[in-house]
Amino acid sequence: MPYHAWFQCFRGCEGRYALTDVIYVCPTCGGLLEVAHDMDALKTKPPEAWKALFDSRYMHTEWPYGSSVWGKKEMVCPVVDEDNVVSMFEGGSNLFWAERLGSQIGVDDLWVKQCGNSHTGSFKDLGMTVLVSIVNQMVAEGKNIPAVACASTGDTSAALAAYCASAGMQAVVFLPANKISEAQLLQPLANGALVLSLDTDFDGCMKLVQSVCTEENIYLANSMNSLRVEGQKTISVELLQQFDWEIPDWIVIPGGNLGNVSALGKGFLELQQMGIIERLPRIAVAQSANADPLYQSFLKNFDAFEAQEAQPTLASAIQIGDPISFEKAIQILRVFNGVVEHATEQELAEAAALADRTGLFCCPHTGVAFAALLKLLKRGVIQKSDRVIVISTAHGLKFTEFKVHYHQDQLQAFGVHPKHNNRPVSLPPDLDAVKAAIFEAIENKGS
Ligand SMILES: *Cc1c(COP(=O)(O)O)cnc(C)c1O
Numbered sequence: 001m002p003y004h005a006w007f008q009c010f011r012g013c014e015g016r017y018a019l020t021d022v023i024y025v026c027p028t029c030g031g032l033l034e035v036a037h038d039m040d041a042l043k044t045k046p047p048e049a050w051k052a053l054f055d056s057r058y059m060h061t062e063w064p065y066g067s068s069v070w071g072k073k074e075m076v077c078p079v080v081d082e083d084n085v086v087s088m089f090e091g092g093s094n095l096f097w098a099e100r101l102g103s104q105i106g107v108d109d110l111w112v113k114q115c116g117n118s119h120t121g122s123f124k125d126l127g128m129t130v131l132v133s134i135v136n137q138m139v140a141e142g143k144n145i146p147a148v149a150c151a152s153t154g155d156t157s158a159a160l161a162a163y164c165a166s167a168g169m170q171a172v173v174f175l176p177a178n179k180i181s182e183a184q185l186l187q188p189l190a191n192g193a194l195v196l197s198l199d200t201d202f203d204g205c206m207k208l209v210q211s212v213c214t215e216e217n218i219y220l221a222n223s224m225n226s227l228r229v230e231g232q233k234t235i236s237v238e239l240l241q242q243f244d245w246e247i248p249d250w251i252v253i254p255g256g257n258l259g260n261v262s263a264l265g266k267g268f269l270e271l272q273q274m275g276i277i278e279r280l281p282r283i284a285v286a287q288s289a290n291a292d293p294l295y296q297s298f299l300k301n302f303d304a305f306e307a308q309e310a311q312p313t314l315a316s317a318i319q320i321g322d323p324i325s326f327e328k329a330i331q332i333l334r335v336f337n338g339v340v341e342h343a344t345e346q347e348l349a350e351a352a353a354l355a356d357r358t359g360l361f362c363c364p365h366t367g368v369a370f371a372a373l374l375k376l377l378k379r380g381v382i383q384k385s386d387r388v389i390v391i392s393t394a395h396g397l398k399f400t401e402f403k404v405h406y407h408q409d410q411l412q413a414f415g416v417h418p419k420h421n422n423r424p425v426s427l428p429p430d431l432d433a434v435k436a437a438i439f440e441a442i443e444n445k446g447s
């Protein structure tokens with residue numbers, strides 16, 4: 001096998017570990033690991049040949065390369081045998097040209113990467129396919145791994161449960177009670193996972209699952225496990241493929257545990273090392289103002305980072321006060337000349353509703369990203385002429401409570417006063433009444 005990858009300390013301590021070793025942190029300093037690739041091997045193929053190879057596989061049927069993650073297998077996870085790959089044809093999500101929204105908010109070239117249009121409805125599928133495939137390979141090699149576990153704000157657990165069910169493995173998910181949506185709770189239940197509903201927040205679940213996985217031979221599937229980052233980094237490659245390898249100016253991405261922004265940046269940096277791209281886009285991380293430790297750190301030039309106790313937010317998947325990947329995220333933002341913006345509950349709810357009025361159906365986290373974009377445009381950080389991509393992280397249908405309560409004006413507890421809410425019109429089955437309602441709606445649209 002000409003291509004090779006291994007775990008190593010993200011902070012640079014000595015030591016390399018196999019991707020099939022059960023190891024989550026650096027044994028020397030306790031910091032995060034990262035997956036490193038044999039770059040010399042990757043560089044032996046010229047950039048044009050890589051592009052042609054990735055494009056030839058994209059959305060085609062040859063197992064497992066039609067998956068947009070496994071279509072980049074050489075630079076993602078070369079050590080997994082094809083037979084052990086657990087894939088659901090992830091990636092390949094559409095780019096939504098947000099022309100109408102862009103013209104309303106003052107961006108000429110606005111796009112939404114619909115990562116929620118995927119098997120379990122969020123970008124978490126991209127990373128989970130890599131992690132579960134590695135576990136499948138370890139089991140095939142005879143390792144005793146009776147279960148795979150994660151703490152989650154709802155989407156990681158849905159992805160883990162689905163991939164484990166597909167591979168016939170036991171998933172165990174640690175969820176903060178009453179802090180995830182109904183659909184997110186239903187997903188792992190339907191897939192047969194052991195669902196632990198715990199009276200704590202995400203950060204509390206994270207501590208517990210880490211202890212369980214350290215003390216027992218249960219495999220940890222959180223994004224502190226850097227295998228997930230490898231799958232998620234393919235967002236960068238796929239975006240470029242969808243733009244015929246042109247580099248955008250800005251990417252706006254919601255951030256919670258900060259694995260995804262780390263992944264996005266890692267993808268671009270490796271493409272640069274492989275000679276496939278010459279310059280880098282800029283990155284804006286969007287946080288909820290109720291869980292914004294990275295934003296607070298950004299205000300201090302990233303000189304210090306302090307964990308917070310995250311407050312309740314409608315953007316429940318990013319209600320994280322103690323993000324595991326903050327060091328990786330800060331390193332990426334420094335290299336990409338990045339910024340961080342935050343959004344209040346009112347701002348995120350209105351931004352999501354405004355975008356919905358132009359044909360989208362935004363989850364609250366995508367609402368945070370749009371709200372941040374609006375503020376960055378207003379401040380002149382992002383310019384009207386820039387090509388901007390908003391990463392939509394989940395499907396809006398996973399968050400129907402958010403939508404229902406917004407349109408019913410029932411989000412007072414979050415300080416939200418809806419301006420774009422829409423209610424069903426109840427009428428008797430009467431022709432004149434129906435016509436009157438239609439004419440009234442047409443008139444109001446003009447006003
Ligand atoms: C996980 C998740 C995020 C945050 O990603 P991180 O890697 O934790 O920063 C944002 N939005 C949704 C919908 C998610 O599921």
Ligand SMILES: [Zn+2]
Nearest residue numbers: 009013026029
């Ligand atoms: Zn170390």
